[in-house]
Amino acid sequence: MDEKAEQFVGDDSLSDLIFDNIPDYAFIKDDKLRIVKANSAFRSMYPSEAREKIIGFTTLESYNPEEVQEFIKDDKKALELGYAECLETITFPDGGVRTLYTRKKRFFNSKGAVFILGLSSDVTEREHLVAQLKRSNDALDEFAYIASHDLKAPLNAISKLVTWIDEDFGDELPEGAKENFDLIQQRVARMSKLLHDLLIYSRVNRKHSEIETFEFGEFTKEIYDSIDIELVLKLECTPIKVTLPKTALEVITRNLISNALKHHDRKSGSLIIQVKESSNEYEMHFIDDGPGIPTEYRQKVFEMFQTLKPRDQQEGSGMGLAIIKKVLNHYGGSINIVDSNIGTEFVVRWPKVDTIVNPN
Amino acid sequence: MQDNDITVLVVEDDDIDYMTVKRSFSKRKIMNPMVRAIDGVEALELLKGKKIGYPYIILLDLKMPRMGGLEFLEKLRADSELKDTVVFVLTTSKDEDDIHYSYEKNVAGYFLKEEASDSMMSLVDMLDGYWRIVQFPTK
Structure with missing residues (x-):
């Protein structure tokens, strides 16, 4: 078993096989910028009659002279510094125009001669x-x-x-x-x-919201106090330290609290906010004892400009929940309405892992 | 110098915004002569043709057809005769770039046209106090 494994590692045909089947355009150049090895993807860029004249040639005459200057510059940079990468728009020898992300890496063979390995992904x-x-x-x-x-x-x-x-x-x-x-x-x-x-x-989400650690109970209380609606609800909130994008969370909390206040149908009531923390997410429940939302409208309320009462009876743009949903989508979270006997219960889930793909 | 000698050149494309300025001045019984230009091009024509009685100040809108306020400021500051003109910007633009650029072109103040009418009254009161005491160079 061990003997076989050793043999396998030492086998050149495997590395040739891998090199030839890389989906990227792969090539090796020597210090005179002549191509000494090219995989099948690279060879396929050339018209069939030119494929015999790749190995041992620079093939630079097959490209646009301006683009050639860039190749040479990067080749020389890789030879000198060990590495070069660039995003380039190339007119292929067969006439196609493609954008390539090319990396060039210098290496030495066992005899000490210098080469460049080039890998170009078609992007x-x-x-x-x-x-x-x-x-x-x-x-x-x-x-x-x-x-x-x-x-x-x-x-x-x-x-x-x-x-x-x-x-x-x-x-x-x-x-x-x-x-x-x-x-x-x-x-x-x-x-x-x-x-x-x-x-x-x-x-919303165009501005980056910084992740901060803060006391959620105090944060909620401050938002509640700043909302200018006459009705007073008894607010209960789990005291817990959370680490989340604060400004984004404020948009959500403010909208949910102000909805609970605005749509409440009695002179007094309560709003309970519970936060549960697990290893991968925060789960926040906003539970009020207002009139509730009929089951058939529980999806619809998240749509833009959607209200359940004529605006003459209840002023509102109908954008609050749509904004919340958009913010949560951005952070990989979710919002749902769960069945409850009384009032409305929203569940907000917010993953701890930042799922936003941020290239910077 | 009599305070009511100072002319106000209002550079404003919107009729109702111009009416707002006029109404606010007359509410405070301010009788200073007021001239209107509908954009930067007309304002420059009036100024270069010496059609505005000196001394004067300018109330400048930013978003206007043909020549907007920022371009007007650039032309004004590049003109040796007009470069020392006192200009107040009055606009709906809250854009930080607009604010920065305006002050770079030495405006005396940048004011927002708010929906509430009392902010306009504060601006008028400020101007009323300003030209009671301000000294202009003689020309």
């Missing part, structure tokens, strides 16, 4: 998707600006004009006209709030 699709994503993010930023500025400006103007009519001609206006002007003001304020929340929705 054309990836780079294309990144560019596409960047374009749509830019479009989103532009949209956010339009929503905040261009759409709000005429609304403010309407509001001002109605105020001026009231200031200048208030005494002369019949009661019916005044009532309708009040309704205009109310709708302007609502539209303004819708635009504001839409803007928040589009921008």
Whole structure:
């Protein structure tokens, strides 16, 4: 058994097999930049009649002269410093244009001669998707600006004009006209709030929220105290130290507490917030004793602009839970409504491991 | 110098925003002459053509067609005759870059057009106090 294993390791045909089957374009160049070995992926870049003239040649004449300057620069850098890498857009000898992520590493053979091992991964699709994503993010930023500025400006103007009519001609206006002007003001304020929340929705997660360690009970109490709603709920919260992105958690906690207050149907009640910590996540329960959410709407309430009452009865943009869901998606967490006999119980799950892929 | 000698050049593309400024001044019974330019291009024309009685200050909006406020500031500061003009920015833009750039171009103050009308009144009161006591160089 041992004997066989040793034989196997020493077998050149295996390393040749691996080299030849690497999906990347793999090649080895000598110090004169001549290709001395190339795998099948690399050879397939060349038209079939040129494939005989790869090994032993620089093949530089097969490429665009400007691109060649870059190859040579990187080859020399690898020979001098031991390593070079770059992202390059190459016109292949067969005419195709591809984006490659190329790494070049210097090595010496047993006789001390210097070579470069080159590995090029084709990242054309990836780079294309990144560019596409960047374009749509830019479009989103532009949209956010339009929503905040261009759409709000005429609304403010309407509001001002109605105020001026009231200031200048208030005494002369019949009661019916005044009532309708009040309704205009109310709708302007609502539209303004819708635009504001839409803007928040589009921008949420664009700013990085720092992970901090803090006392969750105190944090919750502070948020509760800052919400300007007349109703008072008895707030109970687990005292526990948590380590989470604080600003993002605040968006969630504020929205859930203010929902519990806003939608409560009695003069007093309670809001219990329980936090359970396990090895891989935090589980937070927000339990109120309000009117509850009927089972059939428990998915729908997380949609954008979704409200369960006419906005004339209950002012609100219907964006709160949509914003929460978007924030949690970003951090790999989740929010659900669980069955309870009384009121509403939200469960927020927040993984401890940062699942955000952050290239920086 | 009489305080009501100071002219206010309002560079503002939006009619209602201009009306807001006018109403706020008349609410405080401020009678200073007021001239309006609808964008940076018209404002520069008025200033270079000496159509605005000296002394004057400028209330400048940023987002305007043809020439916005920032470009106007750049042109104003590059003009040897006009570079010392007192300019207050009055805009809806909360953009940090806009604020930085404006002060780099030596504006006397950057103010936001808030939805609430009392913030506009505070600005008017500030200006009212300002030109009661300010001294301008003679030209």
